[in-house]
Amino acid sequence: MNAPFKQHLIDPEICIRCNTCEESCPVGAVTHDDNNYVVNAEICNYCMDCISPCPTGAIDNWRVVAAPYSLDEQFSWSDLPAQEEIADNGAGAIEALEDEIGALLEEARKGLGGKPVAPLSSSKASVNLYNRGKPALATVTGNFRLTHATADSDVRHIILDFGEQPFPILEGQSIGIVVPGLGADGKPHQVRLYSIASSRDGEKPNTNNLALTVKRESGGLCSNYLCDLPRGAKVEVTGPFGATFLLPNDPSANVLMVCTGTGSAPFRGFTERRRRAMPGAPGRLLLFFGARRPEELPYFGPLQKVPEELLGKHFCYSRVPGEPRIYVQDRIRSEAAAITSLLRDVQTHVYICGLKGMESGVEEAFADICRAASMDWSDLKAAMRGGGRYHVETY
Numbered sequence: 001m002n003a004p005f006k007q008h009l010i011d012p013e014i015c016i017r018c019n020t021c022e023e024s025c026p027v028g029a030v031t032h033d034d035n036n037y038v039v040n041a042e043i044c045n046y047c048m049d050c051i052s053p054c055p056t057g058a059i060d061n062w063r064v065v066a067a068p069y070s071l072d073e074q075f076s077w078s079d080l081p082a083q084e085e086i087a088d089n090g091a092g093a094i095e096a097l098e099d100e101i102g103a104l105l106e107e108a109r110k111g112l113g114g115k116p117v118a119p120l121s122s123s124k125a126s127v128n129l130y131n132r133g134k135p136a137l138a139t140v141t142g143n144f145r146l147t148h149a150t151a152d153s154d155v156r157h158i159i160l161d162f163g164e165q166p167f168p169i170l171e172g173q174s175i176g177i178v179v180p181g182l183g184a185d186g187k188p189h190q191v192r193l194y195s196i197a198s199s200r201d202g203e204k205p206n207t208n209n210l211a212l213t214v215k216r217e218s219g220g221l222c223s224n225y226l227c228d229l230p231r232g233a234k235v236e237v238t239g240p241f242g243a244t245f246l247l248p249n250d251p252s253a254n255v256l257m258v259c260t261g262t263g264s265a266p267f268r269g270f271t272e273r274r275r276r277a278m279p280g281a282p283g284r285l286l287l288f289f290g291a292r293r294p295e296e297l298p299y300f301g302p303l304q305k306v307p308e309e310l311l312g313k314h315f316c317y318s319r320v321p322g323e324p325r326i327y328v329q330d331r332i333r334s335e336a337a338a339i340t341s342l343l344r345d346v347q348t349h350v351y352i353c354g355l356k357g358m359e360s361g362v363e364e365a366f367a368d369i370c371r372a373a374s375m376d377w378s379d380l381k382a383a384m385r386g387g388g389r390y391h392v393e394t395y
Helices: 020-024 071-075 093-108 221-227 261-277 300-304 328-334 336-344 357-372 377-386
Strands: 005-009 030-032 037-039 061-065 136-145 155-161 174-178 192-195 209-215 234-241 254-260 285-291 312-317 348-354 390-394
Touching (some): 005 037, 037 071, 155 221, 174 221, 209 221, 209 261, 254 261, 254 328, 254 357, 261 285, 285 328, 312 328, 328 336, 336 357, 348 357, 348 377, 357 377, 357 390, 377 390
Parallel strands (some): 254 285, 254 348, 285 312, 348 390
Antiparallel strands (some): 005 061, 030 037, 136 155, 136 234, 174 192
16 A cells, blocks of 8 residues: 555544444445444445445545554544644645545435534533443343333333443433343354433433333344343443434524434433423424334323423324324425424424434425425535534434
8 A cells, every 4th residue: 555545434433333334345344343443444445335324424534644544543542533744745646535535425425415413512422431341331220111012012111320330421322232142153242222212411310320212123132132121130331322413402403303113212312301401492392203003102101291392293103093104204294384494494403313214205305395495405404414403313
């Protein structure tokens, strides 16, 4: 490798360790240890297949270097190094690299609207405090079924207490769960990621705990492990992860939330934080929540008690016998006038969380609404994303 070299790197501060990049890399250039996900410069061929699947934009980082950073160096990072000064010797090699990679990135980012950034007013997130080699140890203090007994899905609200260990979180962050034992290949199980469903000050104010919203999946290793844990059980936890999918601290911010199923977890934290810290805030909280039936909707009972002046709610059911199928994008379209007003407001933040299949439908609904209002959705989304006002985490 002749200098200068443009190296593909992963931002360890923003990365949520979801393994998407490693799974999507066709040449095996992405790898990880207990601490970080990294890119092997000797293997990466700049195919860009990992760029668009990354939910946080952590994968979309580059440095021009005299010599590539080694894997060991990248594994040790807690944040990205600054761009170093590189002598170009007048040959224009750096500019040529910038142009070449820039063209590839432009193609890879089409439809993404730019890299995600945190809301300008959000608090600074603590990230990567605990890893697999040095996890935090939490105690299960609650494990409650959220869905009705007749529901097909078993969704649980699981409370983890960290005792005297510091585990600072912000609404919208995630944690990793370490499942005990080894896989069929004799290696430790991969850490599973779950969104935090609590406010930053705990399930109850000023407690050092947090909650997860976990759906039991048939054959799911980690979901069954968590859903079966009794009170008093000990759990190894990594993280916290995520530095962009965060709640704005501005009370005038409008927060438009779209979710399905357990994608409601971060929005429970958003709502509780606004209720505790910003009572009477002028900004609106608006939730579009999709489920098959009311019985399958997590937090259905508690949501009925949240006053409309704090949280506007639109429930969307797709499998209620004798009724038409309504998905979140359908309800968004039916509220076109309100959505148009929100999208025109520079104080509006949009968050989408849940099954990946809903993402395109929601964006099409926004595009239709914008088209009817003589707005360009592609330009608006790019501007919102670049300003820390548009966030997507789907799985």
